[in-house]
Amino acid sequence: xxxxxxxxxxxxxxxxxxxxxxxxxxxxxxxxxxxxxxxxxxxxxxxxxxxxxxxxxxxxxxxxxxxxxxxxxxxxxxxxxxxxxxxxxxxxxxxxxxxxxxxxxxxxxxxxxxxxxxxxxxxxxxxxxxxxxxxxxxxxxxxxxxxxxxxxxxxxxxxxxxxxxxxxxxxxxxxxxxxxxxxxxxxxxxxxxxxxxxxxxxxxxxxxxxxxxxxxxxxxxxxxxxxxxxxxxxxxxxxxxxxxxxxxxxxxxxxxxxxxxxxxxxxxxxxxxxxxxxxxxxxxxxxxxxxxxxxxxxxxxxxxxxxxxxxxxxxxxxxxxxxxxxxxxxxxxxxxxxxxxxxxxxxxxxxxxxxxxxxxxxxxxxxxxxxxxxxxxxxxxxxxxxxxxxxxxxxxxxxxxxxxxxxxxxxxxxxxxxxxxxxxxx
Numbered sequence: 001x002x003x004x005x006x007x008x009x010x011x012x013x014x015x016x017x018x019x020x021x022x023x024x025x026x027x028x029x030x031x032x033x034x035x036x037x038x039x040x041x042x043x044x045x046x047x048x049x050x051x052x053x054x055x056x057x058x059x060x061x062x063x064x065x066x067x068x069x070x071x072x073x074x075x076x077x078x079x080x081x082x083x084x085x086x087x088x089x090x091x092x093x094x095x096x097x098x099x100x101x102x103x104x105x106x107x108x109x110x111x112x113x114x115x116x117x118x119x120x121x122x123x124x125x126x127x128x129x130x131x132x133x134x135x136x137x138x139x140x141x142x143x144x145x146x147x148x149x150x151x152x153x154x155x156x157x158x159x160x161x162x163x164x165x166x167x168x169x170x171x172x173x174x175x176x177x178x179x180x181x182x183x184x185x186x187x188x189x190x191x192x193x194x195x196x197x198x199x200x201x202x203x204x205x206x207x208x209x210x211x212x213x214x215x216x217x218x219x220x221x222x223x224x225x226x227x228x229x230x231x232x233x234x235x236x237x238x239x240x241x242x243x244x245x246x247x248x249x250x251x252x253x254x255x256x257x258x259x260x261x262x263x264x265x266x267x268x269x270x271x272x273x274x275x276x277x278x279x280x281x282x283x284x285x286x287x288x289x290x291x292x293x294x295x296x297x298x299x300x301x302x303x304x305x306x307x308x309x310x311x312x313x314x315x316x317x318x319x320x321x322x323x324x325x326x327x328x329x330x331x332x333x334x335x336x337x338x339x340x341x342x343x344x345x346x347x348x349x350x351x352x353x354x355x356x357x358x359x360x361x362x363x364x365x366x367x368x369x370x371x372x373x374x375x376x377x378x379x380x381x382x383x384x385x386x387x388x389x390x391x392x393x394x395x396x397x398x399x400x401x402x403x404x405x406x407x408x409x410x411x412x413x414x415x416x417x418x419x420x421x422x423x424x425x426x
Contacts, residue, residue, distance in 0.1 A: 004193040005032040014045040014158045016200035018393035024168035025413035031170045036177035040162045046155030047351030053384040054148045056113030062365040069388025071117040076390040087262045092240040093149040096140035096335045102245035106144045122148045151262035154386045199377040203278025203354040209377040219300035220354045225270025227348025248314045256331045273322040304361025356380035395425045
């Protein structure tokens with residue numbers, strides 16, 4: 001069956017849906033979103049910590065786009081959640097230091113936070129006794145307390161935004177994996193004509209770009225983030241989520257946190273377990289892809305990462321925390337000594353992060369945007385991607401407008417001052 005659209009977006013995660021909504025609000029183009037699953041926001045957009053991140057962890061020289069989008073996204077999601085009646089709780093976060101190196105890192109985080117837009121009273125350094133007054137169960141040398149951090153449900157937000165996009169005329173084509181792309185997009189049910197394609201396929205984005213003979217210098221590596229649900233007796237242990245300075249800050253992962261969710265429940269996680277597929281939520285699905293993904297990695301820049309001793313140490317540590325519940329919980333018990341690993345009985349919902357590696361074996365820090373005359377590909381869109389999805393979508397649309405690919409000619413949305421946000425993103 002044939003269909004035709006001006007713009008086709010691949011991927012109905014939070015970024016793809018944000019793009020669909022913003023494009024349908026700012027242009028009069030016909031727009032379709034293709035999704036391989038039978039529901040919207042099935043993968044990372046619903047499988048995450050639910051945190052609305054303040055941008056103090058992001059080096060403004062390396063992660064400028066992520067940091068700016070995260071800063072602006074906080075208020076955009078707060079406004080939208082309030083209008084739609086979706087839970088959004090401003091609850092703050094503590095980043096704790098357990099050694100002298102980590103104390104120096106906290107000073108750096110405070111500096112980055114202010115450079116990334118936070119006010120000085122949004123990010124406050126506390127000594128151990130001050131931390132104990134704020135959170136009596138937490139033990140650390142020092143901590144950075146950030147007030148401008150929140151909890152929400154990104155799956156709910158994405159689905160609500162998709163309904164708004166549909167009201168603007170966007171078509172969602174679910175349960176249709178992209179099989180081939182040339183002059184047309186071929187799925188199991190349709191041949192789709194398009195004038196312009198936007199690849200926002202998350203864990204599939206590299207594969208989609210490769211189908212179009214683009215981004216050949218990049219590959220991706222997948223990491224599963226696992227969680228353990230805390231028993232109800234721990235629900236009031238802390239008021240805020242507790243993070244610790246990561247052991248390996250040169251890599252784009254954090255150590256497991258103590259998470260206070262928007263519904264009041266608590267979890268420990270995530271770790272970052274190396275897996276071989278963007279869908280390896282369990283070990284059986286992971287084993288199926290070990291050989292093909294290993295061969296791909298050996299024949300790309302990822303080979304250099306696999307030979308890096310420090311990376312292999314990280315892989316070992318994360319694997320141990322996957323194999324042993326006690327090892328995992330004890331990573332948080334270092335700063336929250338009250339918790340007992342034996343009390344944790346139920347696993348949380350795992351998510352998978354796909355990190356992009358260049359030909360030199362380096363992890364990409366910011367999103368990578370690759371364009372040709374008929375397509376735009378967004379690669380390496382990771383945390384704090386959900387927090388920054390709305391402003392990042394505006395940034396991409398502004399870029400397309402400047403390139404003459406689309407024309408911003410209207411404003412059908414009523415939630416935000418988009419002109420002001422565009423100026424902030426310049």
